[in-house]
Amino acid sequence: MASLSIDLIRKLADRHPKASHLRFQYGTAGFRTLGSILDSVMFRVGVLAALRSKRFDGKTIGVMVTASHNPEHDNGVKLVDPRGEMLEASWENHATVLANAPTTDAFIECLEILVKNLRIDLSKPSRVVYGRDTRPTGAALVASLEDGLRAIGAEGRNAGITTTPILHYLVRAINTKGTKDEYGEDSEEGYMKKLSTAFKKLVAGKPASEPLIVDCANGVGTQAVAEISQYLGDTLQLLPYNTAASSTGALNNACGADFVKTTQKLPPSLHGVLKPGQRGCSFDGDADRIIYFYLDERGHFCMLDGDKIAALVAAFIVELVKSAGLENKIKVGIVQTAYANGGSTKYLASRLPVKCVATGVKHLHHAAEHYDVGVYFEANGHGTVLFSPDTLHIFQTHQPSTPAQSTGLNHLINLTQLINQTVGDALSDMLLVEVVLAHKSYSGAEWDSLYVDLPNRLVKVVVPDRSIFKTEDAERRLVSPPGLQSKIDDLRRRYEAGRAFVRPSGTEDVVRVYAEAQFRPQADELAYRVAGLVYDEVGGDPSKRPNEFM
Ligand code: 16G
Ligand code: MG
Numbered sequence: 386m387a388s389l390s391i392d393l394i395r396k397l398a399d400r401h402p403k404a405s406h407l408r409f410q411y412g413t414a415g416f417r418t419l420g421s422i423l424d425s426v427m428f429r430v431g432v433l434a435a436l437r438s439k440r441f442d443g444k445t446i447g448v449m450v451t452a453s454h455n456p457e458h459d460n461g462v463k464l465v466d467p468r469g470e471m472l473e474a475s476w477e478n479h480a481t482v483l484a485n486a487p488t489t490d491a492f493i494e495c496l497e498i499l500v501k502n503l504r505i506d507l508s509k510p511s512r513v514v515y516g517r518d519t520r521p522t523g524a525a526l527v528a529s530l531e532d533g534l535r536a537i538g539a540e541g542r543n544a545g546i547t548t549t550p551i552l553h554y555l556v557r558a559i560n561t562k563g564t565k566d567e568y569g570e571d572s573e574e575g576y577m578k579k580l581s582t583a584f585k586k587l588v589a590g591k592p593a594s595e596p597l598i599v600d601c602a603n604g605v606g607t608q609a610v611a612e613i614s615q616y617l618g619d620t621l622q623l624l625p626y627n628t629a630a631s632s633t634g635a636l637n638n639a640c641g642a643d644f645v646k647t648t649q650k651l652p653p654s655l656h657g658v659l660k661p662g663q664r665g666c667s668f669d670g671d672a673d674r675i676i677y678f679y680l681d682e683r684g685h686f687c688m689l690d691g692d693k694i695a696a697l698v699a700a701f702i703v704e705l706v707k708s709a710g711l712e713n714k715i716k717v718g719i720v721q722t723a724y725a726n727g728g729s730t731k732y733l734a735s736r737l738p739v740k741c742v743a744t745g746v747k748h749l750h751h752a753a754e755h756y757d758v759g760v761y762f763e764a765n766g767h768g769t770v771l772f773s774p775d776t777l778h779i780f781q782t783h784q785p786s787t788p789a790q791s792t793g794l795n796h797l798i799n800l801t802q803l804i805n806q807t808v809g810d811a812l813s814d815m816l817l818v819e820v821v822l823a824h825k826s827y828s829g830a831e832w833d834s835l836y837v838d839l840p841n842r843l844v845k846v847v848v849p850d851r852s853i854f855k856t857e858d859a860e861r862r863l864v865s866p867p868g869l870q871s872k873i874d875d876l877r878r879r880y881e882a883g884r885a886f887v888r889p890s891g892t893e894d895v896v897r898v899y900a901e902a903q904f905r906p907q908a909d910e911l912a913y914r915v916a917g918l919v920y921d922e923v924g925g926d927p928s929k930r931p932n933e934f935m
Contacts, residue, residue, distance in 0.1 A: 387507035389500065391493060394432070394536045398489040401428035401529050405487060411480040413745040413891035415463025415472075417452050420522030423460055427526045429483045429492065430462050431533015435511045436496075437476065438539060440503060441467050443510035445542075447556035449549050450517035450526050454602070454643035454669040457636040460522045462530070469557030469568070469807030471747040479503075511537055514559060516544035516552040518605045518671045519630045544573070548609050548672035550810030551576050557807050573612070581616035583802035584816045586795075588620055591823040596622035598665035599815070600652055602641030603629045606668035609812050621819055627654055642669040642676040642766045642811070647843065651678065651686045664829045666818075668811040674766035675811040677818060679829030687833055691762035692729035694818060695719060696835050698770060699737060699760045701821045702800070706758070708793030711783060715776055718756035720749045723861045723886050724764040727901055732836035741859040745891060746809065767809035770817075772801050839882055841901035842912035848896050848923045851889035860888040872918050880907045885915045 403425040409416055416426050430448060438446045447465030455461070464472040464480070472480070479499055486492035500507065513534055517523035527543070534541045544555055551573055558571035569579040601607040607628040614623050627640040637643065640652040645667045651659060652667065659665050661680045668675055677689035699719055706715050718738040721730060725741070733739050738756070742748040746767055753759025757776045762768030772780075780798050785791035803820065805813040822832065848854075855865040863870040869887070877883040877900075885900040896919055900912035920930050 389493075389496060389507065390536070390538070394493060394496070395489055397532045397536045398428065398492055400532060401425045402489070403485075403487060403492075409481065409484040411472075411477040411484070413747075414453060415449075415461050416480070416484065417455065417459060417461030417892060419458055420452070420460030420520060420526065421458070423462070423522070423526055424529050426484045427462060427529035428533040428536075429486075430464065430480065431513070431530040431539075432496065432536055433476075433480055433483055433533075434464055434513045434515075435534050435537035435539035436500065436503075436505055437464065437466075437472075438511040438513055439507060439509040439537075440505050443512055445512040445514050445556055445559045447552050448513060448515040448530060449552045449671070450515065450520075450523055450530065451549055451605075451671040452518075452520065453549070453671045453673070454637050454641055457520060457634060457638070458522075460520050460526060462526070465553050465556045465807075467556065467560045469553040469560075470750060471808070474747070511539035512542070512559075513539050514542040514544055514552070514555050516547040516555075518549075519546060519607075519636065521633065546605060546608070547573060548605050548810075548812070550673050550805050550808050550813065551609065553807035553810075554805055577612050577616050579802055580805075580813055580816060581613060583799045584617065584820065585620050586799045587803060587820045588823045593619065594621060594819060594823055595663060596624050597815075597819065598624045598626060598655065598659055598663065600627045600640050600645075600655060600665065600667035601625050601630070601672075602637050602644075602668050602670050603627045603632065603635035604637065604641070604668070604670035604672065605630065606670075606672035606811060609672055610668075613812055613816075621816070626658065627652065637670045640667065642667045642674040645676045645678060645688065646690055646765050649686075649688055651680075662828065662830075664822075666811075666815055669766070672811040673809045675814045675818075676766040677829070679833075681830060687829065689829065689833060690726075691764045691766045691768050692721070692726050692838075693833065693835070694766070694814065695721070695760055695762035695768060696729055696732055697821050697827075697832055698817060699733065700835070701824065702758055702760065702770065702797075703737070705793045705797050705800070708789055709783065709785065709797055710787075710790045710793070711779065711797075714779055715757045717758045717760065718753070720752040720759060720761035722749065722763055723859060723888070724899060726764060726841060727839045727882065727884055728836045729838070741861070743856075743860050744888070750808070762809075766811075766814075769806060769809050769814065770800070770804050771806050777801060839884075839901040839903065840905040840908040841899065842909045844898045844900075844912045844916040845890070845893070845895040846898060846916050846919045846923075846925075847894065847929075848919070848925070850923075851894060851896050853923075854887065854889040854896050856886075856888050861886050863887055866922055869918060869922055873915055876911065876914055876918070880911050883907070883911055885911055887915060887919055
């Protein structure tokens with residue numbers, strides 16, 4: 386029976402000691418904090434990823450070093466499971482325990498317990514593929530991660546600087562290589578080829594769309610956009626902006642999907658660039674989120690967020706399923722979170738089954754797996770479409786009885802190739818949106834008019850201890866602190882189409898308040914009044930109480 390190489394682990398672990406005052410938590414998006422304090426965490430994540438691979442008989446596990454839309458000085462790391470999905474929840478705890486072991490000895494002791502309890506067969510091989518975004522702290526953190534892999538004797542494959550969704554793609558492609566479910570060639574080039582080939586088939590015969598402005602958030606999306614452009618040729622012209630991926634301080638700064646979604650504004654760098662009627666989109670720092678926008682004829686900024694993308698894409702897929710003659714066999718469903726705009730939920734729920742789940746990609750992804758075709762999007766622009774194995778089988782075996790059915794079916798099959806089904810993917814989602822717009826001949830304004838967004842406002846309240854805030858009903862209601870929910874309900878009822886909820890953030894030390902109402906001033910007022918209730922509840926400093934003039 387093989388055992389851990391304790392001496393080697395000790396020697397390497399001693400090079401990455403944990404600072405005693407730090408505490409780490411594997412949260413919704415993995416470990417995420419200042420890049421400068423993550424060294425010990427990276428080493429330990431390397432060890433854990435290597436063990437997880439052994440647990441799966443040597444299947445490849447992914448590790449992505451990124452802090453997504455956070456400021457440049459932050460960094461983070463998350464693990465990717467063999468099918469290209471987020472790490473299974475029970476292992477999030479193991480990651481947290483390992484990361485917080487105070488000394489090398491304590492760390493080794495935790496490892497031994499883990500190996501024993503999880504019955505990890507150490508004689509199995511171990512393979513890990515890893516990548517990072519463009520953050521300045523990335524290279525050193527990857528070196529620490531590599532020490533962790535070395536400590537277990539894992540075989541590492543460095544995917545270099547790449548997007549989060551490409552790393553997810555690689556994991557699935559590596560693990561399905563040579564099987565009947567082969568996901569694609571296991572290289573970045575394979576990914577580019579797969580997406581662009583499907584895109585070209587889907588838009589064949591359609592007039593070329595107007596060039597699309599792409600805000601790359603000064604991040605790793607820059608290189609992905611440049612690469613895909615080579616493959617797309619003149620089928621879609623991309624005009625990349627915010628491409629200063631190596632300039633200090635530029636990443637996600639006044640640009641990118643998170644900036645656009647939270648400020649509901651055009652990045653200042655695109656003022657004067659985006660012309661009325663023209664479409665643009667913003668990626669986030671690791672290119673797994675996308676938000677579209679356009680200027681109306683009066684030059685007003687209009688945002689097309691994850692909810693609008695879900696509505697556009699779901700309607701298109703439903704149409705194709707019908708035209709392929711499969712409407713009795715395949716049901717399309719939607720997954721949203723409480724942040725979905727009430728306008729979108731109303732529009733979608735009158736047409737399709739809609740499920741609301743807690744914030745965080747893993748919740749949406751798992752819920753979407755229960756549909757034949759599951760469309761999931763967070764309002765913040767993270768989302769994708771999942772086709773169940775049975776659905777894929779139906780696509781492969783269905784015999785169309787008319788040329789129109791055959792066209793519908795082919796489009797569906799090409800969509801399964803275009804869409805990155807492992808995780809939300811800005812590049813793949815962008816191509817998906819462009820396909821639908823080309824098929825429908827929609828302008829941004831026509832797409833936007835599918836339904837009207839209710840005005841909404843997001844406010845964050847800094848509290849001493851966010852763990853006292855507990856929710857139920859997919860985070861739409863508070864159960865603790867007691868009594869607060871009924872005060873929120875009393876307020877909300879006074880506003881036309883008023884809706885508000887409060888939840889603790891999974892990524893920051895704050896409580897988030899969301900409110901929407903029929904009219905803009907009321908949505909703002911409701912948000913600030915609910916934030917005020919939260920603030921009073923925790924006995925905050927009255928001078929820092931949120932108010933509508935903030
Ligand atoms: C993370 C989640 C994202 C969620 C956000 C909420 C993943 C990969 N990312 O970024 O889905 O919307 O957290 O943040 O799961 P919050 O809990 O701070 O509001
Ligand atoms: Mg991201």
